[in-house]
Amino acid sequence: MRPYYKNVKMVRRTRVMWGSWRIWQPRLVFWVGALMIGVISVLFARAADHAQEMFNAIRTANEFTPYLPLIITPLGFVLCSYIGNRFFPNSQGSGIPQAIAARHLHDRASQHRLLNLKIVVGKILLTIVGLFSGASIGREGPTAQVGASIMIQTAHWGKMIQTKGLIVAGSAAGISAAFNTPLAGIVFAIEEMSRAYESRANGLVVSAIILSGLAAIGLAGNYTYFGHASAIAIHPEEWVAVFVCGIGGGLLGAMFSLYSLKIARRAKRWAQPAPIKRMAMLAGGCGLLVAVIGIISGGTTFGTGYEQARTVIEGGEISPFFFIGKLAATFLSMASGIPGGLFAPSLSVGATLGSSVADLMGISIGLGAILGMAGYFAGVVQSPMTAFVIILEMTDNHDGIITLMATSMLGYIASRMVLSEPLYHGLSRAFIADSIKFQRAKNRSSSETEKSTVEEVQKETRDYDEKGTL
Incomplete structure (x- = not known):
């Protein structure tokens, strides 16, 4: 006779969940993606700081080098712009508008144009080059796009359907790991990324922030970005x-x-x-x-x-x-x-x-x-x-x-x-419009191809009928 507890519905569901790879696969892939965001954020931060230090060292090497930015900075800007537009499209600017635009798009292919691993590589490299050139930029916005891109890729690997929630979770985890501010990551997901927050994304956002934060703390330690400051208005x-x-x-x-x-x-x-x-x-x-x-x-x-x-x-x-x-x-x-x-x-x-x-x-x-x-x-x-x-x-x-x-x-x-x-x-609107135009052009091209194929088949049929009649 089966023990009573084995007939309890909750126990049966627990046994199925623990023994099902189909259930655990997306979770494991998601956790690995969140840990990757934390590790990449820390390495990105160190590389960006090192690039800025190298620029300052070159600029202050001797009495003539303070004027080197007149050459280095314009060339660096041109290089970043050309490589970004030529080889890494949609990597321009902060990266947060791209993540917001991807969240508003329903087509997986359109989302992938704005968030993918190729953009991760280009965004990191070009931001580092920009800081080496003396640009007045930061790495925190790019980290949000990097995090969202990694999460989109985990959705593909783990065969997950909820891509919009993953985009929000990846962006929030990127901001959290970049500043070591987990609460700000959650608020950023609610206020900036969503503007209409979905309660079912709660677990994704919090889990991503926790795991990316643990990875970042493990590599960089627990720190406060600006140190400790006390500011209270009394008088x-x-x-x-x-x-x-x-x-x-x-x-x-x-x-x-x-x-x-x-x-x-x-x-x-x-x-x-x-x-x-x-x-x-x-x-x-x-x-x-x-x-x-x-x-x-x-x-x-x-x-x-x-x-x-x-x-x-x-x-x-x-x-x-x-x-x-x-x-x-x-x-x-x-x-x-x-x-x-x-x-x-x-x-x-x-x-x-x-x-x-x-x-x-x-x-x-x-x-x-x-x-x-x-x-x-x-x-x-x-x-x-x-x-x-x-x-x-x-x-x-x-x-x-x-x-x-x-x-x-x-x-x-x-x-x-x-x-x-x-x-x-406001900036995300341009990326949404470009994605819609690209999708319409793609659909128009496919419909024209199908039309030409149908016309060729009809012509071949007519030729065959005529030959058969003769």
Whole structure:
């Protein structure tokens, strides 16, 4: 006689699940993909930091090398643009718009055009080349596209159907591993990637973030991106700074996003007759201007801007005009179309903007820097929850959560008054339109082929009938 517990439905289902390879295959492949995202994110971060250090070492080698960026930076921009458009299409820019566009597409082939392993290789290599050339870009946005591409590939290997949830999970895991901010990865998935979150993707997102985070911590250790900082608004003048940094940073971030969208659309129309050649010319011109700005600023506007942001967060002083040069260099780097993200440069611009406000108002430089980051970043991406959570985890500033929330919301509200559509979602429209055009052209070509085949068969039939009649 069978034991009673073996007849229980839950026990029977458990035994089937543990003994079924068909059930475990997609799970194992998904877990391996999440671990790969963590490992690749750490290696990508180390290579990007090393490239930036090499550029600074070359630039400061002797009394003549400070002017080398006038050659290295434009050539690097041209190289990144040409290789990206020629050999790695859809690897341009941040990478987050491509992930958002892929999530809105229903066809697997269209998703694969925006997210695949070839783009993973190109995105990483070209971002590293851009940082070696002195571009004002970051690696965090590209890491999101890399994570989504890896997850799309795991869906193919594991024969998984839920590709949209995997795209969200891969992007969130990439952001989490890049900054060592797991909560920000979850909020980014809800607020930026989805805008209409599906509850069934909860397990995918959390599992991917946990596994990629464990892999990243295992390689790089548990660290805080900007160290520990305490910023709490207590006195009246500090709360005035909350409003100034929130509204001012939000308006400045909105203007950056607005003109970024405009220049991206105009550049695409202008480059239509010869896209590879003309985009390379545009990138070269932007690279030359970035080099000039960098030389005028003494080299501080090159790269991600991490050192300058950390300096002011820790209470150090920096030129009040740095954020203007960094803002211009970041705008030109984005307008060039080369692969590279906005997160790190935007945080640097916001931090130095806030430190300038704090210096004028006579309050703590560190407090002003953190408030400036929250307001400006929320204005650029129009994601207030992502802004204050990511800064909260980067600075380990749990005491000032109310201050960060207020500044981020003010920045978001001010930004929405200028720009109705978030930057990444606006940029994703171009990739969605290109995918639809490509699919229509493919369908038209296949229908014409089928039509010509039918006509040939009909002609052969007529010829055979005529010969048979004769």
